[in-house]
Amino acid sequence: MGRSPCCEKEHTNKGAWSREEDERLISYIKAHGEGCWRSLPTAAGLQRCGKSCRLRWRNYLRPDLKRGKFTEEEDELIINLHSLLGNKWSLIATQLAGRTDNEIKNYWNTHIKRKLLSRGIDPQTHRTLNAASSFTPHNTNNFQLLDIQGSPMQFLPNNICKVSPIINGASLSEESNSNSSSVVTAEEHVSDGINLELSIRPPSFG
DNA sequence: AAGCACATCAACCGCCAGGCG
DNA sequence: TCGCCTGGCGGTTGATGTGCT
Incomplete structure:
Protein backbone atom coordinates (compact mmCIF):
# COMPACT_ATOMS: atom_id res chain seq x y z
CA MET A 1 0.00 0.00 0.00
CA ARG A 62 3.32 32.75 -16.96
CA PRO A 63 3.38 36.03 -18.88
CA ASP A 64 5.56 37.82 -16.33
CA LEU A 65 8.57 35.54 -16.73
CA LYS A 66 11.81 37.15 -17.81
CA ARG A 67 13.69 34.20 -19.36
CA GLY A 68 17.07 34.73 -20.95
CA LYS A 69 20.53 34.82 -19.44
CA PHE A 70 21.13 35.76 -15.85
CA THR A 71 22.97 39.03 -15.40
CA GLU A 72 26.07 39.47 -13.26
CA GLU A 73 23.96 41.36 -10.73
CA GLU A 74 21.48 38.52 -10.56
CA ASP A 75 24.38 36.12 -10.03
CA GLU A 76 25.65 38.06 -7.05
CA LEU A 77 22.16 38.48 -5.67
CA ILE A 78 21.55 34.74 -5.83
CA ILE A 79 24.86 34.04 -4.13
CA ASN A 80 24.12 36.53 -1.38
CA LEU A 81 20.61 35.26 -0.84
CA HIS A 82 21.80 31.68 -0.83
CA SER A 83 24.35 32.51 1.83
CA LEU A 84 21.52 33.85 3.95
CA LEU A 85 18.71 31.45 3.11
CA GLY A 86 20.34 28.23 1.94
CA ASN A 87 18.47 26.11 -0.61
CA LYS A 88 15.24 28.05 -0.18
CA TRP A 89 14.83 28.49 -3.92
CA SER A 90 11.28 29.74 -3.75
CA LEU A 91 12.28 32.43 -1.27
CA ILE A 92 15.23 33.41 -3.39
CA ALA A 93 12.98 33.55 -6.44
CA THR A 94 10.73 36.11 -4.75
CA GLN A 95 13.69 38.52 -4.83
CA LEU A 96 14.35 38.08 -8.54
CA ALA A 97 11.48 39.44 -10.57
CA GLY A 98 10.61 37.21 -13.50
CA ARG A 99 12.71 34.29 -12.33
CA THR A 100 11.34 30.98 -11.06
CA ASP A 101 12.58 28.78 -8.26
CA ASN A 102 13.25 25.98 -10.72
CA GLU A 103 15.23 28.25 -13.00
CA ILE A 104 17.34 29.57 -10.13
CA LYS A 105 17.90 26.09 -8.77
CA ASN A 106 19.09 24.86 -12.15
CA TYR A 107 21.27 27.90 -12.61
CA TRP A 108 22.78 27.43 -9.19
CA ASN A 109 23.62 23.80 -9.86
CA THR A 110 25.04 24.37 -13.34
CA HIS A 111 26.76 27.75 -13.10
CA ILE A 112 27.05 29.33 -9.69
CA LYS A 113 28.38 26.28 -7.88
CA ARG A 114 31.29 26.17 -10.30
CA LYS A 115 31.75 29.92 -10.11
CA LEU A 116 32.07 29.78 -6.32
CA LEU A 117 34.40 26.81 -6.43
CA SER A 118 36.63 28.69 -8.85
CA ARG A 119 36.73 31.49 -6.26
CA GLY A 120 37.77 28.96 -3.64
CA ILE A 121 34.43 29.15 -1.87
CA ASP A 122 32.33 26.22 -0.70
CA PRO A 123 28.92 26.63 -2.41
CA GLN A 124 27.03 25.12 0.50
CA THR A 125 28.65 26.83 3.45
CA HIS A 126 29.89 29.97 1.65
CA ARG A 127 33.15 29.62 3.50
CA THR A 128 36.54 29.69 1.92
CA LEU A 129 37.63 26.17 1.11
CA ASN A 130 41.08 26.47 2.70
CA ALA A 131 39.92 28.22 5.85
CA ALA A 132 36.66 26.60 6.80
CA SER A 133 36.57 28.18 10.23
CA SER A 134 36.53 31.77 9.09
CA PHE A 135 33.12 32.71 7.79
CA THR A 136 33.08 35.63 5.39
CA PRO A 137 29.70 36.30 3.85
CA HIS A 138 29.76 37.79 0.37
CA ASN A 139 29.29 41.46 0.02
CA THR A 140 27.54 41.84 3.32
CA ASN A 141 27.55 45.52 2.57
CA ASN A 142 25.10 44.81 -0.23
CA PHE A 143 22.47 43.85 2.31
CA GLN A 144 20.50 45.68 4.83
CA LEU A 145 17.85 44.28 7.05
CA LEU A 146 14.56 46.05 6.74
CA ASP A 147 11.40 45.77 8.72
CA ILE A 148 8.06 45.15 7.08
CA GLN A 149 7.63 48.86 6.35
CA GLY A 150 11.07 49.02 4.80
CA SER A 151 12.72 50.82 7.68
CA PRO A 152 16.25 49.76 8.45
CA MET A 153 16.48 46.77 10.77
CA GLN A 154 13.77 46.22 13.25
CA PHE A 155 13.32 42.91 14.92
CA LEU A 156 9.79 41.64 14.96
CA PRO A 157 8.21 39.23 17.43
CA ASN A 158 9.70 35.74 17.29
CA ASN A 159 12.94 37.12 15.87
CA ILE A 160 11.38 37.56 12.44
CA CYS A 161 12.96 40.13 10.23
CA LYS A 162 12.71 41.04 6.56
CA VAL A 163 15.72 40.52 4.36
CA SER A 164 15.96 42.96 1.54
CA PRO A 165 18.87 42.80 -0.88
CA ILE A 166 20.21 45.93 -2.49
CA ILE A 167 21.56 46.29 -5.99
CA ASN A 168 23.64 49.31 -6.82
CA GLY A 169 22.38 51.06 -3.75
CA ALA A 170 18.71 50.64 -4.58
CA SER A 171 16.50 48.28 -2.64
CA LEU A 172 15.18 45.58 -4.93
CA SER A 173 11.84 45.72 -3.19
CA GLU A 174 11.39 49.15 -4.70
CA GLU A 175 11.64 47.69 -8.18
CA SER A 176 9.42 44.70 -7.75
CA ASN A 177 5.95 44.07 -6.45
CA SER A 178 4.84 43.44 -2.91
CA ASN A 179 5.52 39.73 -3.25
CA SER A 180 9.21 40.38 -3.48
CA SER A 181 9.90 40.39 0.23
CA SER A 182 10.81 37.31 2.14
CA VAL A 183 10.60 36.56 5.78
CA VAL A 184 13.17 34.41 7.47
CA THR A 185 13.77 33.61 11.06
CA ALA A 186 16.99 33.40 12.96
CA GLU A 187 15.99 29.92 14.03
CA GLU A 188 15.73 28.89 10.38
CA HIS A 189 19.28 30.02 9.74
CA VAL A 190 20.59 28.08 12.68
CA SER A 191 18.77 24.94 11.64
CA ASP A 192 20.24 25.26 8.17
CA GLY A 193 23.69 25.46 9.61
CA ILE A 194 24.24 28.94 8.27
CA ASN A 195 26.48 31.13 10.30
CA LEU A 196 24.63 34.24 11.37
CA GLU A 197 27.65 36.25 12.23
CA LEU A 198 26.53 38.98 9.92
CA SER A 199 26.62 42.65 10.72
CA ILE A 200 23.11 42.48 12.02
CA ARG A 201 22.12 44.13 15.22
CA PRO A 202 18.89 45.58 16.54
CA PRO A 203 18.66 49.35 16.44
CA SER A 204 19.47 51.08 19.67
CA PHE A 205 16.27 52.64 20.92
CA GLY A 206 16.32 55.69 23.14
C1' DA B 1 31.28 12.54 -40.20
C1' DA B 2 30.80 9.77 -36.18
C1' DG B 3 31.10 8.84 -31.52
C1' DC B 4 31.66 10.24 -27.04
C1' DA B 5 31.55 13.23 -22.91
C1' DC B 6 29.83 16.92 -20.73
C1' DA B 7 26.39 20.73 -19.97
C1' DT B 8 21.84 22.38 -19.74
C1' DC B 9 17.23 22.57 -18.29
C1' DA B 10 12.36 20.91 -18.50
C1' DA B 11 9.83 17.85 -16.00
C1' DC B 12 8.88 14.35 -12.50
C1' DC B 13 8.86 12.44 -7.78
C1' DG B 14 8.11 12.28 -3.05
C1' DC B 15 7.59 14.74 1.04
C1' DC B 16 5.65 18.33 3.90
C1' DA B 17 2.59 21.94 5.68
C1' DG B 18 -1.69 24.19 5.88
C1' DG B 19 -6.61 24.39 5.15
C1' DC B 20 -10.86 22.40 5.86
C1' DG B 21 -14.62 19.36 7.16
C1' DT C 1 -8.51 16.90 17.53
C1' DC C 2 -7.95 14.12 13.63
C1' DG C 3 -7.55 12.77 8.98
C1' DC C 4 -7.86 13.89 4.22
C1' DC C 5 -6.84 16.78 0.31
C1' DT C 6 -4.26 20.01 -2.13
C1' DG C 7 -0.64 23.18 -3.20
C1' DG C 8 4.00 24.00 -2.83
C1' DC C 9 8.82 22.89 -2.38
C1' DG C 10 13.45 20.82 -3.03
C1' DG C 11 15.95 17.01 -4.97
C1' DT C 12 16.64 14.31 -8.84
C1' DT C 13 16.23 12.42 -13.45
C1' DG C 14 16.48 12.13 -18.29
C1' DA C 15 16.15 14.11 -22.92
C1' DT C 16 18.41 17.20 -25.75
C1' DG C 17 22.09 20.28 -27.15
C1' DT C 18 26.93 21.35 -27.71
C1' DG C 19 31.74 20.78 -27.95
C1' DC C 20 35.70 17.92 -28.43
C1' DT C 21 38.43 14.12 -30.32
Whole structure:
Protein backbone atom coordinates (compact mmCIF):
# COMPACT_ATOMS: atom_id res chain seq x y z
CA MET A 1 0.00 0.00 0.00
CA GLY A 2 1.69 3.15 -1.14
CA ARG A 3 0.57 6.71 -1.33
CA SER A 4 -2.47 7.40 -3.40
CA PRO A 5 -1.39 8.90 -6.73
CA CYS A 6 -2.07 12.57 -7.32
CA CYS A 7 -3.97 11.64 -10.48
CA GLU A 8 -4.92 8.73 -12.71
CA LYS A 9 -1.51 8.03 -14.18
CA GLU A 10 -2.67 5.67 -16.88
CA HIS A 11 -4.70 8.43 -18.53
CA THR A 12 -2.16 11.25 -18.28
CA ASN A 13 0.56 12.39 -20.62
CA LYS A 14 4.10 12.74 -19.36
CA GLY A 15 7.23 14.38 -20.66
CA ALA A 16 7.58 17.46 -22.78
CA TRP A 17 4.53 19.61 -23.34
CA SER A 18 3.23 20.06 -26.87
CA ARG A 19 2.37 23.47 -28.27
CA GLU A 20 -1.30 22.51 -28.28
CA GLU A 21 -1.20 21.59 -24.61
CA ASP A 22 0.48 24.89 -23.78
CA GLU A 23 -2.15 26.80 -25.67
CA ARG A 24 -4.97 24.94 -23.97
CA LEU A 25 -3.50 25.64 -20.55
CA ILE A 26 -2.86 29.31 -21.29
CA SER A 27 -6.30 29.94 -22.70
CA TYR A 28 -7.98 28.14 -19.82
CA ILE A 29 -6.09 30.09 -17.15
CA LYS A 30 -6.68 33.35 -18.99
CA ALA A 31 -10.39 32.63 -18.97
CA HIS A 32 -10.81 31.10 -15.52
CA GLY A 33 -7.72 31.88 -13.48
CA GLU A 34 -5.53 29.32 -11.75
CA GLY A 35 -8.16 27.98 -9.36
CA CYS A 36 -8.00 24.31 -8.36
CA TRP A 37 -5.09 22.58 -10.04
CA ARG A 38 -6.51 19.11 -9.46
CA SER A 39 -9.64 19.78 -11.43
CA LEU A 40 -8.02 22.10 -13.97
CA PRO A 41 -6.72 19.44 -16.39
CA THR A 42 -10.17 17.92 -16.87
CA ALA A 43 -11.80 21.31 -17.18
CA ALA A 44 -9.18 22.45 -19.67
CA GLY A 45 -9.32 19.24 -21.65
CA LEU A 46 -5.75 18.29 -20.83
CA GLN A 47 -4.52 14.77 -20.19
CA ARG A 48 -2.04 15.94 -17.58
CA CYS A 49 -2.01 15.82 -13.81
CA GLY A 50 -2.68 19.03 -11.92
CA LYS A 51 0.83 19.19 -10.59
CA SER A 52 2.24 19.06 -14.08
CA CYS A 53 -0.08 21.87 -15.20
CA ARG A 54 0.87 24.01 -12.24
CA LEU A 55 4.57 23.49 -12.87
CA ARG A 56 4.28 24.24 -16.56
CA TRP A 57 2.35 27.42 -15.89
CA ARG A 58 4.51 28.66 -13.02
CA ASN A 59 7.84 27.90 -14.66
CA TYR A 60 7.29 28.56 -18.36
CA LEU A 61 3.93 29.92 -19.40
CA ARG A 62 3.32 32.75 -16.96
CA PRO A 63 3.38 36.03 -18.88
CA ASP A 64 5.56 37.82 -16.33
CA LEU A 65 8.57 35.54 -16.73
CA LYS A 66 11.81 37.15 -17.81
CA ARG A 67 13.69 34.20 -19.36
CA GLY A 68 17.07 34.73 -20.95
CA LYS A 69 20.53 34.82 -19.44
CA PHE A 70 21.13 35.76 -15.85
CA THR A 71 22.97 39.03 -15.40
CA GLU A 72 26.07 39.47 -13.26
CA GLU A 73 23.96 41.36 -10.73
CA GLU A 74 21.48 38.52 -10.56
CA ASP A 75 24.38 36.12 -10.03
CA GLU A 76 25.65 38.06 -7.05
CA LEU A 77 22.16 38.48 -5.67
CA ILE A 78 21.55 34.74 -5.83
CA ILE A 79 24.86 34.04 -4.13
CA ASN A 80 24.12 36.53 -1.38
CA LEU A 81 20.61 35.26 -0.84
CA HIS A 82 21.80 31.68 -0.83
CA SER A 83 24.35 32.51 1.83
CA LEU A 84 21.52 33.85 3.95
CA LEU A 85 18.71 31.45 3.11
CA GLY A 86 20.34 28.23 1.94
CA ASN A 87 18.47 26.11 -0.61
CA LYS A 88 15.24 28.05 -0.18
CA TRP A 89 14.83 28.49 -3.92
CA SER A 90 11.28 29.74 -3.75
CA LEU A 91 12.28 32.43 -1.27
CA ILE A 92 15.23 33.41 -3.39
CA ALA A 93 12.98 33.55 -6.44
CA THR A 94 10.73 36.11 -4.75
CA GLN A 95 13.69 38.52 -4.83
CA LEU A 96 14.35 38.08 -8.54
CA ALA A 97 11.48 39.44 -10.57
CA GLY A 98 10.61 37.21 -13.50
CA ARG A 99 12.71 34.29 -12.33
CA THR A 100 11.34 30.98 -11.06
CA ASP A 101 12.58 28.78 -8.26
CA ASN A 102 13.25 25.98 -10.72
CA GLU A 103 15.23 28.25 -13.00
CA ILE A 104 17.34 29.57 -10.13
CA LYS A 105 17.90 26.09 -8.77
CA ASN A 106 19.09 24.86 -12.15
CA TYR A 107 21.27 27.90 -12.61
CA TRP A 108 22.78 27.43 -9.19
CA ASN A 109 23.62 23.80 -9.86
CA THR A 110 25.04 24.37 -13.34
CA HIS A 111 26.76 27.75 -13.10
CA ILE A 112 27.05 29.33 -9.69
CA LYS A 113 28.38 26.28 -7.88
CA ARG A 114 31.29 26.17 -10.30
CA LYS A 115 31.75 29.92 -10.11
CA LEU A 116 32.07 29.78 -6.32
CA LEU A 117 34.40 26.81 -6.43
CA SER A 118 36.63 28.69 -8.85
CA ARG A 119 36.73 31.49 -6.26
CA GLY A 120 37.77 28.96 -3.64
CA ILE A 121 34.43 29.15 -1.87
CA ASP A 122 32.33 26.22 -0.70
CA PRO A 123 28.92 26.63 -2.41
CA GLN A 124 27.03 25.12 0.50
CA THR A 125 28.65 26.83 3.45
CA HIS A 126 29.89 29.97 1.65
CA ARG A 127 33.15 29.62 3.50
CA THR A 128 36.54 29.69 1.92
CA LEU A 129 37.63 26.17 1.11
CA ASN A 130 41.08 26.47 2.70
CA ALA A 131 39.92 28.22 5.85
CA ALA A 132 36.66 26.60 6.80
CA SER A 133 36.57 28.18 10.23
CA SER A 134 36.53 31.77 9.09
CA PHE A 135 33.12 32.71 7.79
CA THR A 136 33.08 35.63 5.39
CA PRO A 137 29.70 36.30 3.85
CA HIS A 138 29.76 37.79 0.37
CA ASN A 139 29.29 41.46 0.02
CA THR A 140 27.54 41.84 3.32
CA ASN A 141 27.55 45.52 2.57
CA ASN A 142 25.10 44.81 -0.23
CA PHE A 143 22.47 43.85 2.31
CA GLN A 144 20.50 45.68 4.83
CA LEU A 145 17.85 44.28 7.05
CA LEU A 146 14.56 46.05 6.74
CA ASP A 147 11.40 45.77 8.72
CA ILE A 148 8.06 45.15 7.08
CA GLN A 149 7.63 48.86 6.35
CA GLY A 150 11.07 49.02 4.80
CA SER A 151 12.72 50.82 7.68
CA PRO A 152 16.25 49.76 8.45
CA MET A 153 16.48 46.77 10.77
CA GLN A 154 13.77 46.22 13.25
CA PHE A 155 13.32 42.91 14.92
CA LEU A 156 9.79 41.64 14.96
CA PRO A 157 8.21 39.23 17.43
CA ASN A 158 9.70 35.74 17.29
CA ASN A 159 12.94 37.12 15.87
CA ILE A 160 11.38 37.56 12.44
CA CYS A 161 12.96 40.13 10.23
CA LYS A 162 12.71 41.04 6.56
CA VAL A 163 15.72 40.52 4.36
CA SER A 164 15.96 42.96 1.54
CA PRO A 165 18.87 42.80 -0.88
CA ILE A 166 20.21 45.93 -2.49
CA ILE A 167 21.56 46.29 -5.99
CA ASN A 168 23.64 49.31 -6.82
CA GLY A 169 22.38 51.06 -3.75
CA ALA A 170 18.71 50.64 -4.58
CA SER A 171 16.50 48.28 -2.64
CA LEU A 172 15.18 45.58 -4.93
CA SER A 173 11.84 45.72 -3.19
CA GLU A 174 11.39 49.15 -4.70
CA GLU A 175 11.64 47.69 -8.18
CA SER A 176 9.42 44.70 -7.75
CA ASN A 177 5.95 44.07 -6.45
CA SER A 178 4.84 43.44 -2.91
CA ASN A 179 5.52 39.73 -3.25
CA SER A 180 9.21 40.38 -3.48
CA SER A 181 9.90 40.39 0.23
CA SER A 182 10.81 37.31 2.14
CA VAL A 183 10.60 36.56 5.78
CA VAL A 184 13.17 34.41 7.47
CA THR A 185 13.77 33.61 11.06
CA ALA A 186 16.99 33.40 12.96
CA GLU A 187 15.99 29.92 14.03
CA GLU A 188 15.73 28.89 10.38
CA HIS A 189 19.28 30.02 9.74
CA VAL A 190 20.59 28.08 12.68
CA SER A 191 18.77 24.94 11.64
CA ASP A 192 20.24 25.26 8.17
CA GLY A 193 23.69 25.46 9.61
CA ILE A 194 24.24 28.94 8.27
CA ASN A 195 26.48 31.13 10.30
CA LEU A 196 24.63 34.24 11.37
CA GLU A 197 27.65 36.25 12.23
CA LEU A 198 26.53 38.98 9.92
CA SER A 199 26.62 42.65 10.72
CA ILE A 200 23.11 42.48 12.02
CA ARG A 201 22.12 44.13 15.22
CA PRO A 202 18.89 45.58 16.54
CA PRO A 203 18.66 49.35 16.44
CA SER A 204 19.47 51.08 19.67
CA PHE A 205 16.27 52.64 20.92
CA GLY A 206 16.32 55.69 23.14
C1' DA B 1 31.28 12.54 -40.20
C1' DA B 2 30.80 9.77 -36.18
C1' DG B 3 31.10 8.84 -31.52
C1' DC B 4 31.66 10.24 -27.04
C1' DA B 5 31.55 13.23 -22.91
C1' DC B 6 29.83 16.92 -20.73
C1' DA B 7 26.39 20.73 -19.97
C1' DT B 8 21.84 22.38 -19.74
C1' DC B 9 17.23 22.57 -18.29
C1' DA B 10 12.36 20.91 -18.50
C1' DA B 11 9.83 17.85 -16.00
C1' DC B 12 8.88 14.35 -12.50
C1' DC B 13 8.86 12.44 -7.78
C1' DG B 14 8.11 12.28 -3.05
C1' DC B 15 7.59 14.74 1.04
C1' DC B 16 5.65 18.33 3.90
C1' DA B 17 2.59 21.94 5.68
C1' DG B 18 -1.69 24.19 5.88
C1' DG B 19 -6.61 24.39 5.15
C1' DC B 20 -10.86 22.40 5.86
C1' DG B 21 -14.62 19.36 7.16
C1' DT C 1 -8.51 16.90 17.53
C1' DC C 2 -7.95 14.12 13.63
C1' DG C 3 -7.55 12.77 8.98
C1' DC C 4 -7.86 13.89 4.22
C1' DC C 5 -6.84 16.78 0.31
C1' DT C 6 -4.26 20.01 -2.13
C1' DG C 7 -0.64 23.18 -3.20
C1' DG C 8 4.00 24.00 -2.83
C1' DC C 9 8.82 22.89 -2.38
C1' DG C 10 13.45 20.82 -3.03
C1' DG C 11 15.95 17.01 -4.97
C1' DT C 12 16.64 14.31 -8.84
C1' DT C 13 16.23 12.42 -13.45
C1' DG C 14 16.48 12.13 -18.29
C1' DA C 15 16.15 14.11 -22.92
C1' DT C 16 18.41 17.20 -25.75
C1' DG C 17 22.09 20.28 -27.15
C1' DT C 18 26.93 21.35 -27.71
C1' DG C 19 31.74 20.78 -27.95
C1' DC C 20 35.70 17.92 -28.43
C1' DT C 21 38.43 14.12 -30.32
